[in-house]
Structure formats: structure tokens, C-alpha cells
Amino acid sequence: MKHYTHEELELYRNGKMSVLGRIACSSHLQKCAKCSKIMEELQEDDKLIAHLRSSIQLYRDLSEIEPAKTS
Numbered sequence: 245m246k247h248y249t250h251e252e253l254e255l256y257r258n259g260k261m262s263v264l265g266r267i268a269c270s271s272h273l274q275k276c277a278k279c280s281k282i283m284e285e286l287q288e289d290d291k292l293i294a295h296l297r298s299s300i301q302l303y304r305d306l307s308e309i310e311p312a313k314t315s
């Protein structure tokens with residue numbers, strides 16, 4: 245069985261894979277514990293990134309509230 249690489253799974257997750265590629269990948273993930281595990285790890289990374297992004301967004305929101313803007 246051919247396994248997916250981190251890069252390929254990343255493409256799948258980001259919806260950048262072709263439709264046929266996505267179908268093949270999703271059916272593979274249902275059967276393959278190894279690739280599912282990698283996918284889980286990628287999703288963990290995602291949570292971290294999402295957390296970082298929300299921190300940045302919060303910082304931006306706070307900067308925008310500053311009364312410096314008079315227009």
C-alpha cells in the first residue's frame with residue numbers, strides 16, 4: 245500500500261489536492277492507521293497555529309481600538 249507523505253496530507257487538509265486525489269486520500273485515511281496518525285499530528289499543529297493567530301488577532305483588535313485614529 246502506498247502511504248501519503250506529510251506534504252501530501254497537508255495539501256489534502258488545505259483542500260489543495262485534486263478532487264480525485266481527495267477521494268483517494270480520504271478513503272486511504274479511513275483504512276490506514278499510519279496516515280491517520282500523521283493527519284492527527286497535523287491537526288495538533290493546526291490548533292497551535294490557530295491559537296497563535298487568535299493571539300495576533302487579539303493584539304490587532306486592541307491596536308485598532310486605540311484613539312489615535314480620528315478619521
Ligand SMILES: [Zn+2]
Pocket residue numbers: 246247248272276277278279280
Ligand atoms: Zn497510509
